[in-house]
Amino acid sequence: MSDGTLYDKVWENHAVTTLPTGQTQLFVGLHLIHEVTSPQAFGMLRERGVDVAFPERTHATVDHIVPTADQSRPYADAAAEEMMSELEENVRDSGIEFSDPTSGDQGIVHVIGPEQGMTQPGMTVVCGDSHTSTHGAFGALAFGIGTSQIRDVLATGCVAMEKKDVRKIEVTGELGDCVEAKDVILEIIRRLGTDGGVGYVYEYAGEAIESLDMEGRMSICNMSIEGGARAGYVNPDETTYEWLRDTDAFRDDPEKFERLKPYWESVASDDDAEYDDVVTIDGSSLEPVVTWGTTPGQGVGISEPIPHPEDLPEDKRDTARRAQEHMRVTPGETMEGYEVDVAFLGSCTNARLADLRRAARLVKGREVDPDVRAMVVPGSQRVQTAAEAEGLDDVFREAGFDWRNAGCSMCLGMNEDQLEGDEACASSSNRNFVGRQGSKDGRTVLMNPRMVAAAAVTGHVTDVRELPEREVDGEVEA
Amino acid sequence: MSSSNPTDDGGDKGPAETVTHVSGTGIPIRGNDIDTDQIIPARFMKVVTFDGLGQFSFFDQRFTDDDEEKEHPMNEDRFRDASVMVVNANFGCGSSREHAPQALMRWGVDAIVGESFAEIFAGNCLALGVPTVTADHETVSEIQAWVDAHPQETIDVDVEGETVTYGDTTVDVTVDDAQRKALVEGVWDTTALMGANGNAVRETADSLPYVTGDGV
Numbered sequence: 001m002s003d004g005t006l007y008d009k010v011w012e013n014h015a016v017t018t019l020p021t022g023q024t025q026l027f028v029g030l031h032l033i034h035e036v037t038s039p040q041a042f043g044m045l046r047e048r049g050v051d052v053a054f055p056e057r058t059h060a061t062v063d064h065i066v067p068t069a070d071q072s073r074p075y076a077d078a079a080a081e082e083m084m085s086e087l088e089e090n091v092r093d094s095g096i097e098f099s100d101p102t103s104g105d106q107g108i109v110h111v112i113g114p115e116q117g118m119t120q121p122g123m124t125v126v127c128g129d130s131h132t133s134t135h136g137a138f139g140a141l142a143f144g145i146g147t148s149q150i151r152d153v154l155a156t157g158c159v160a161m162e163k164k165d166v167r168k169i170e171v172t173g174e175l176g177d178c179v180e181a182k183d184v185i186l187e188i189i190r191r192l193g194t195d196g197g198v199g200y201v202y203e204y205a206g207e208a209i210e211s212l213d214m215e216g217r218m219s220i221c222n223m224s225i226e227g228g229a230r231a232g233y234v235n236p237d238e239t240t241y242e243w244l245r246d247t248d249a250f251r252d253d254p255e256k257f258e259r260l261k262p263y264w265e266s267v268a269s270d271d272d273a274e275y276d277d278v279v280t281i282d283g284s285s286l287e288p289v290v291t292w293g294t295t296p297g298q299g300v301g302i303s304e305p306i307p308h309p310e311d312l313p314e315d316k317r318d319t320a321r322r323a324q325e326h327m328r329v330t331p332g333e334t335m336e337g338y339e340v341d342v343a344f345l346g347s348c349t350n351a352r353l354a355d356l357r358r359a360a361r362l363v364k365g366r367e368v369d370p371d372v373r374a375m376v377v378p379g380s381q382r383v384q385t386a387a388e389a390e391g392l393d394d395v396f397r398e399a400g401f402d403w404r405n406a407g408c409s410m411c412l413g414m415n416e417d418q419l420e421g422d423e424a425c426a427s428s429s430n431r432n433f434v435g436r437q438g439s440k441d442g443r444t445v446l447m448n449p450r451m452v453a454a455a456a457v458t459g460h461v462t463d464v465r466e467l468p469e470r471e472v473d474g475e476v477e478a
Numbered sequence: 479m480s481s482s483n484p485t486d487d488g489g490d491k492g493p494a495e496t497v498t499h500v501s502g503t504g505i506p507i508r509g510n511d512i513d514t515d516q517i518i519p520a521r522f523m524k525v526v527t528f529d530g531l532g533q534f535s536f537f538d539q540r541f542t543d544d545d546e547e548k549e550h551p552m553n554e555d556r557f558r559d560a561s562v563m564v565v566n567a568n569f570g571c572g573s574s575r576e577h578a579p580q581a582l583m584r585w586g587v588d589a590i591v592g593e594s595f596a597e598i599f600a601g602n603c604l605a606l607g608v609p610t611v612t613a614d615h616e617t618v619s620e621i622q623a624w625v626d627a628h629p630q631e632t633i634d635v636d637v638e639g640e641t642v643t644y645g646d647t648t649v650d651v652t653v654d655d656a657q658r659k660a661l662v663e664g665v666w667d668t669t670a671l672m673g674a675n676g677n678a679v680r681e682t683a684d685s686l687p688y689v690t691g692d693g694v
């Protein structure tokens with residue numbers, strides 16, 4: 001059993017009691033809701049005649065179904081309009097704050113929580129969305145829940161859970177040129193498997209993690225669930241506090257910041273904390289990772305050959321064969337040169353300002369390949385506004401990208417942004433499941449945002465480190 | 479189909495029923511890492527209730543673009559009344575969408591036997607009173623083969639005794655402790671359980687600096 005970890009401490013601080021099932025009743029510090037998974041829960045509440053217990057600890061946004069082009073109401077898609085109206089009614093009736101599209105604060109739930117300072121260290125954060133693990137980047141204990149659990153949280157402010165084991169994943173050394181947080185997490189999932197994290201919460205640590213900015217930490221924690229772990233976190237440190245200081249929660253109230261900081265510091269894992277498992281990865285040996293298959297665990301370094309199914313463990317072979325058939329890739333070859341039809345820069349994994357800035361630098365002075373449909377979908381309206389203030393939108397537009405409004409968009413294709421037929425997509429999102437991007441024959445290749453930008457301009461999967469240099473504003477850039 | 483619980487109308491169970499065992503005919507769904515996007519594609523989630531989701535279970539595996547039936551166990555007449563689904567490893571991975579188990583339950587699934595389940599998926603199943611019991615690869619493969627050969631015969635999933643019986647064979651399976659207790663004692667309505675502890679919840683909340691300090 002783990003002892004002295006952030007997980008143990010936050011769990012302990014929020015444990016209300018032990019239920020007859022043996023599960024722990026955990027108090028929820030922040031409950032985020034969106035339009036897809038909450039309406040049924042509100043329905044269940046109404047059936048029982050129960051009110052929302054802690055509306056002030058609940059916050060709503062709309063992300064999955066919002067159109068990212070024309071957002072005028074009513075939405076062109078009647079089903080989307082119905083979901084939106086239902087959410088509006090629910091939050092109005094219950095007195096829940098709503099970052100709606102007219103507020104300028106709307107965005108993907110895992111982008112807006114952190115950017116508004118709602119997500120804080122030592123908190124429990126839940127949302128009816130598996131990528132809630134993102135918020136763990138702040139040293140919060142954050143996990144995705146199902147709709148019946150949303151009902152629990154709405155009705156009681158609590159969730160019933162069993163305690164997990166803690167695996168520390170230590171990424172040592174310094175990441176190489178153009179190797180990003182996304183590559184680290186794709187590598188972790190590839191090594192430990194998509195179900196390697198079942199039963200565990202992941203603590204990401206080590207020099208390579210500590211030197212990441214908050215955006216990078218969020219990208220890593222975001223995909224914990226892709227490795228089977230319900231939650232993942234990074235211990236809070238100065239980088240975390242710097243981010244928080246500048247959010248809505250503390251900008252005008254530095255005293256509140258100082259009052260809470262000792263609590264944040266107290267929940268970080270002790271130096272002599274005990275873990276149930278420890279895995280070490282040499283971060284300096286990594287290169288950009290791309291997926292060749294249809295699970296996030298089917299990844300490969302950009303210069304490495306795609307594996308032959310027969311070289312994989314027996315239980316992975318069938319899935320690998322089917323995936324290779326679907327993706328039309330050849331074992332023994334690298335992914336470099338794999339032609340793409342679409343480039344999608346977006347999602348809660350990689351559509352924050354830092355991601356867009358890096359990609360824009362690469363795109364500047366280049367043009368999107370004429371055969372590629374390329375789009376940028378900022379993670380939130382605030383990201384969008386900030387990016388536009390810096391002129392990033394012009395950089396992308398001039399290169400031939402479509403610059404859209406905030407939402408989940410082509411990450412899962414619940415709005416009009418979808419793959420068509422068997423299009424192949426270089427995507428900065430987190431899931432390459434068959435059908436994920438809206439077409440069941442679509443082919444998704446996951447990669448970091450700069451690699452997406454590189455694929456957009458060359459028309460195929462490209463090692464971003466090998467793009468020829470070009471002159472931008474009188475300076476030479478890679 | 480016979481079942482120890484009255485869910486065959488596809489609706490939600492009452493709050494405090496016990497689920498000690500489930501019996502019915504089986505259906506094998508083979509393959510590891512079957513994700514929730516396969517179980518219920520996202521486009522069918524543009525709904526505000528779970529009603530009617532059953533027909534969309536595994537939709538893209540079952541139908542072509544022109545809505546013609548493809549080869550899939552759920553399209554086969556012999557499995558049409560099945561209520562015990564037999565699956566392989568890491569079933570239900572991916573998103574937290576409760577639409578996935580809701581769709582399966584509304585199709586007619588009352589219990590799932592598999593090698594392993596993604597955690598959120600298993601939790602969602604529990605919230606619906608649908609047991610997810612596990613056994614090793616060989617055992618599961620044998621059950622799948624048997625179901626294929628005996629689509630009209632009953633499998634019995636004994637949640638309390640942690641066994642699965644098919645034909646003359648009874649094998650041991652694992653049921654997660656909390657899940658077993660919850661189902662067997664009928665205490666899987668966590669809203670009611672936790673709602674009874676209001677004072678303790680307030681106490682916990684008041685002990686947290688970020689709650690007492692100001693709201694979020």
Ligand code: SF4
Binds near residue numbers: 063109408430
């Ligand atoms: S961006 Fe994608 S992964 Fe993130 S919340 Fe939206 S649909 Fe889910």
